[in-house]
Amino acid sequence: AQSVTQPDIHITVSEGASxxxxxxxxxxxxxxxxxxxxxxxxxxxxxxxxxxxxxxVQGIKGFEAxxxxxxxxxNLRKPSVHWSDAAEYFCAVGGSxxxxxxxxxxxxxxxxxxx
Amino acid sequence: xxAVSQTPKYLVTQMGNDKSIKxxxxxxxxxxxxxxxxxxxxxxxxxxxxxxxxxxxxxxxxRFSPKxxxxxxxxxxxxxxxxxxxxxxxxxxxxxxxxQExxxxxxxxxxxxx
Numbered sequence: 001a002q003s004v005t006q007p008d009i010h011i012t013v014s015e016g017a018s019x020x021x022x023x024x025x026x027x028x029x030x031x032x033x034x035x036x037x038x039x040x041x042x043x044x045x046x047x048x049x050x051x052x053x054x055x056x057v058q059g060i061k062g063f064e065a066x067x068x069x070x071x072x073x074x075n076l077r078k079p080s081v082h083w084s085d086a087a088e089y090f091c092a093v094g095g096s097x098x099x100x101x102x103x104x105x106x107x108x109x110x111x112x113x114x115x
Numbered sequence: 116x117x118a119v120s121q122t123p124k125y126l127v128t129q130m131g132n133d134k135s136i137k138x139x140x141x142x143x144x145x146x147x148x149x150x151x152x153x154x155x156x157x158x159x160x161x162x163x164x165x166x167x168x169x170x171x172x173x174x175x176x177x178r179f180s181p182k183x184x185x186x187x188x189x190x191x192x193x194x195x196x197x198x199x200x201x202x203x204x205x206x207x208x209x210x211x212x213x214x215q216e217x218x219x220x221x222x223x224x225x226x227x228x229x
Binding site: 043044 | 148150155156157158159160163171173205207209216217218219220221222223
């Protein structure tokens with residue numbers, strides 16, 4: 001069965017500094033990988049996704065993520081964080097044994113942005 | 116013109132009551148989902164329907180009964196509510212084969228059982 005680990009529960013970054021959020025997954029086949037963001041009191045917004053091809057994927061809001069099969073990782077990065085990026089970030093892996101996909105989420109990383 | 120919408124946004128109720136949450140998507144997708152997010156923000160799939168047929172049922176108590184009257188709607192009915200049902204419930208939708216099954220989420224329904 002697939003699983004996702006986000007080892008950092010909280011991360012604090014200064015505004016303007018770079019950011020990397022870690023995500024490790026476990027899945028037997030080639031995974032579908034996603035990053036979602038949840039602002040306080042809001043729903044989940046898709047930041048980016050990886051299915052195949054180029055292992056560096058670009059998303060919205062200046063985010064990117066790199067798929068590294070050898071490390072079973074899909075870390076999220078941003079070169080310069082803005083105060084509005086403060087939110088909860090979820091990594092998810094998609095997989096199916098029924099022909100229909102279900103997402104398995106990590107426990108999330110809360111990003112705090114300091115002035 | 117919200118893609119995936121849920122009603123109500125907030126729901127406060129007493130233990131033992133029965134309540135329903137509604138979800139509608141206007142994306143033309145054929146697959147819909149219910150996820151539960153607990154107080155620690157952990158998200159877990161509950162159900163999935165494809166073309167009104169149940170395809171995923173993740174060991175959810177039978178007090179929870181999803182119903183899909185058509186492809187655009189997936190409702191969640193909960194009988195005999197318990198304190199532990201307090202959570203945020205998210206609806207999502209996707210289209211098999213299109214956009215490689217990316218799931219789009221609704222804004223969530225925050226359920227508080229007193």
